[in-house]
Amino acid sequence: MAITATAPPAAGSGVKTRPEWLESAIGQGLALLLALVIALGLGSIIILLYGENPLDVYGSILRASTTDKDGPAWVLSSATPLIFSALAVSVCFKGGLFNIGVEGQYLVAMATAAWAALHLGGILPGPLLMWGVLLFGVLGGMAYAAIPGALKVKTGAHEVVTTIMMNGIAISLVAWALNHPLRYTNAPAGQNVDLRTNIFPANAKVPDLGHLFGYGPAPRLSWLFPLAVLAAAIVWFVVKRMRLGYEARAVGASAGSAQAGGIGIGSVQMKLFLVSGALAGLVGMQQILVNNASTNTGGYLPQNYEATLGFTGIAVAFLGQNNPIGIVFAAIFWASLSRGESILPLETNMPREFVIILQGILIMSVVITYTLARRRLERRQTGRVLAEEEIVVTQTTPAEVEGTTT
Amino acid sequence: MSKLGFAVSIAFTYFTIIYLTGLGGLFSERSGIVNIGLEGLMIIGTVTGSFGAYYFGAKLGWGVPAGPIMGLLLGLACGAAFASIHALATVTFKIDHIVSGVVINLVAVGLARFLSTVFFGQATQSDPGQPHLHVISIPLLSSIPAFGTAFQGLSPFVLFPFLIAFPVWWVLNRTRWGLRLRSAGENPEATRSLGVAVAPLRWEGVLISGAFAGLSGAFLSVEIVNNWREGQTLGLGFIALAALILSNWNPIRLMGAAFLFGFAQAIPLALRDWPIIRSIPEQFVNMTPYVVTIVVLAGFIGRVRPPAAAGKAYEGTTT
Numbered sequence: 001m002a003i004t005a006t007a008p009p010a011a012g013s014g015v016k017t018r019p020e021w022l023e024s025a026i027g028q029g030l031a032l033l034l035a036l037v038i039a040l041g042l043g044s045i046i047i048l049l050y051g052e053n054p055l056d057v058y059g060s061i062l063r064a065s066t067t068d069k070d071g072p073a074w075v076l077s078s079a080t081p082l083i084f085s086a087l088a089v090s091v092c093f094k095g096g097l098f099n100i101g102v103e104g105q106y107l108v109a110m111a112t113a114a115w116a117a118l119h120l121g122g123i124l125p126g127p128l129l130m131w132g133v134l135l136f137g138v139l140g141g142m143a144y145a146a147i148p149g150a151l152k153v154k155t156g157a158h159e160v161v162t163t164i165m166m167n168g169i170a171i172s173l174v175a176w177a178l179n180h181p182l183r184y185t186n187a188p189a190g191q192n193v194d195l196r197t198n199i200f201p202a203n204a205k206v207p208d209l210g211h212l213f214g215y216g217p218a219p220r221l222s223w224l225f226p227l228a229v230l231a232a233a234i235v236w237f238v239v240k241r242m243r244l245g246y247e248a249r250a251v252g253a254s255a256g257s258a259q260a261g262g263i264g265i266g267s268v269q270m271k272l273f274l275v276s277g278a279l280a281g282l283v284g285m286q287q288i289l290v291n292n293a294s295t296n297t298g299g300y301l302p303q304n305y306e307a308t309l310g311f312t313g314i315a316v317a318f319l320g321q322n323n324p325i326g327i328v329f330a331a332i333f334w335a336s337l338s339r340g341e342s343i344l345p346l347e348t349n350m351p352r353e354f355v356i357i358l359q360g361i362l363i364m365s366v367v368i369t370y371t372l373a374r375r376r377l378e379r380r381q382t383g384r385v386l387a388e389e390e391i392v393v394t395q396t397t398p399a400e401v402e403g404t405t406t
Numbered sequence: 407m408s409k410l411g412f413a414v415s416i417a418f419t420y421f422t423i424i425y426l427t428g429l430g431g432l433f434s435e436r437s438g439i440v441n442i443g444l445e446g447l448m449i450i451g452t453v454t455g456s457f458g459a460y461y462f463g464a465k466l467g468w469g470v471p472a473g474p475i476m477g478l479l480l481g482l483a484c485g486a487a488f489a490s491i492h493a494l495a496t497v498t499f500k501i502d503h504i505v506s507g508v509v510i511n512l513v514a515v516g517l518a519r520f521l522s523t524v525f526f527g528q529a530t531q532s533d534p535g536q537p538h539l540h541v542i543s544i545p546l547l548s549s550i551p552a553f554g555t556a557f558q559g560l561s562p563f564v565l566f567p568f569l570i571a572f573p574v575w576w577v578l579n580r581t582r583w584g585l586r587l588r589s590a591g592e593n594p595e596a597t598r599s600l601g602v603a604v605a606p607l608r609w610e611g612v613l614i615s616g617a618f619a620g621l622s623g624a625f626l627s628v629e630i631v632n633n634w635r636e637g638q639t640l641g642l643g644f645i646a647l648a649a650l651i652l653s654n655w656n657p658i659r660l661m662g663a664a665f666l667f668g669f670a671q672a673i674p675l676a677l678r679d680w681p682i683i684r685s686i687p688e689q690f691v692n693m694t695p696y697v698v699t700i701v702v703l704a705g706f707i708g709r710v711r712p713p714a715a716a717g718k719a720y721e722g723t724t725t
Contacts, residue, residue, distance in 0.1 A: 161647055372499060
């Protein structure tokens with residue numbers, strides 16, 4: 001490989017046809033297409049076993065997220081937490097780390113954000129409260145992600161196992177918080193309510209966005225969606241253009257070479273966990289600040305909160321190939337499929353769990369086809385490099401070649 | 407004392423689950439394939455095992471012990487079948503082992519739900535009270551005063567780990583196949599240079615890991631809970647991984663590690679009203695198994711040595 005550095009710039013011409021990024025994009029596109037064909041094909045077999053027509057079933061899923069009433073708004077609002085979650089996973093993955101703990105991080109963040117919403121109302125006036133609540137969510141996620149980060153850096157304990165354990169601990173922590181410091185005090189007299197926090201002030205709510213586009217209030221499309229897209233843009237910028245992104249990619253590609261190049265691996269890993277935790281902190285906000293809010297109240301954290309968004313984020317991150325822009329589209333696609341879950345039992349004989357299987361097959365095929373496509377690309381590049389080397393070798397004198405072999 | 411006996415009997419149950427799953431991880435990692443998908447393989451074992459016990463034991467009327475045994479075997483077979491995806495991805499296509507394992511875990515949750523609708527007509531559980539093996543009391547040990555409760559009313563299957571621990575050690579350390587499997591995990595280039603193909607050994611390692619994890623999951627749903635419930639594996643697949651690390655990838659030492667983690671599971675279940683534990687909020691007591699796992703992992707990781715080539719794809723000729 002060292003020889004390529006000395007190769008004359010023109011040496012590769014004649015072998016090279018397309019720019020590298022285009023070739024990579026085409027490869028990824030074809031890989032995604034292949035994975036889709038595999039998933040839809042295997043899905044069709046299952047549909048046929050149920051005695052249904054695959055076109056009808058896929059048509060129902062497609063209609064539910066597009067032409068049905070408020071369809072796109074439903075899709076975008078349920079894609080919102082998935083974007084944050086997948087971004088959180090992808091940031092760590094850039095540095096070769098697997099943050100399986102987004103799940104626990106967002107649960108803890110929902111509790112810290114709920115605390116802020118209940119206690120900062122008098123301190124932060126007007127809409128500032130919402131920003132304060134979001135900030136506390138971010139801080140909660142960061143604090144909880146710092147623990148597996150520190151364990152990884154200080155002791156080398158593998159983050160996959162520690163973050164999974166931290167997820168289990170988070171469930172108990174939130175249960176404790178809901179039973180003690182955050183337990184409701186304002187339940188209506190004589191009524192039995194499920195365990196939850198008090199209702200937040202209306203200022204904690206994230207405002208609705210859907211009505212600007214003519215959608216009804218039911219899908220709960222809020223300003224969190226553009227915030228998620230903005231977060232994706234920021235992550236893209238950090239990864240591509242900033243020092244941390246460069247260092248993360250170096251550590252992810254080869255920790256040994258990164259260290260030799262003067263990058264402090266531990267500090268990079270810790271920073272990645274903190275950024276990841278910050279993003280994870282926003283996963284639960286759609287739920288407590290939007291879905292649970294009403295016209296003049298500000299939402300709450302219930303005992304039966306929606307879990308597993310952190311795990312879905314892993315799937316979305318893989319589907320979007322850890323690319324922030326890809327993740328936005330992957331989250332929307334994933335949410336479209338999920339939207340089909342409620343439609344299937346109504347319009348067909350398929351159980352709603354069919355969608356989960358379809359998503360499972362898709363993610364499995366995507367992981368395999370992406371890797372094969374990337375490897376094919378690497379091989380072609382290596383082939384090109386070898387071709388360049390050949391030119392270099394023909395230019396060197398026999399004496400030099402002998403000198404290197406002895 | 408009888409409380410402690412109760413705790414030990416629960417610890418034995420979890421020991422069985424963690425030990426068998428850990429053995430699965432041992433075969434896979436010793437062959438060079440990291441298997442973080444043990445949890446997912448267990449999940450497949452729980453749902454298919456439960457179906458086997460219900461279908462053969464109750465629906466076909468084979469009764470006990472044939473029904474539950476069929477359940478355990480079905481869990482074992484389906485665990486191995488599902489593990490073949492991990493083998494295909496990591497050995498044949500050389501996908502990153504952790505990525506594949508994570509996907510195995512994700513897909514298993516959805517697949518279990520889907521299978522449950524097919525098997526039981528409901529997505530998240532099967533009807534309780536399925537056939538299970540007749541419980542036994544271990545002679546002599548069960549008559550110890552006060553403490554004997556630890557050895558009463560156990561599933562006979564808890565004896566299984568004690569029957570196979572030494573044979574497994576012997577196969578790994580004293581047979582030609584065991585030597586080759588370990589060499590594939592330590593130095594695949596050397597294995598290849600001696601004319602032994604690496605890929606089939608690694609396939610075998612991963613399939614065996616699926617069989618053990620599936621059997622372990624089936625034991626949990628068939629013998630302990632007596633039905634299938636979503637989420638009943640409770641991260642035990644990951645705890646088994648931690649036990650495997652603590653054991654330094656040794657099947658005999660794995661027994662001690664599995665019992666330690668099994669006992670941690672028993673603390674919130676059996677020792678809740680012990681003096682000090684009683685004063686701690688119950689939610690914090692529930693964290694015990696997870697905290698113990700993290701502490702042990704963080705404390706021991708530098709003092710053990712994983713198989714040298716585990717987690718690395720072998721790029722050489724795989725034929």
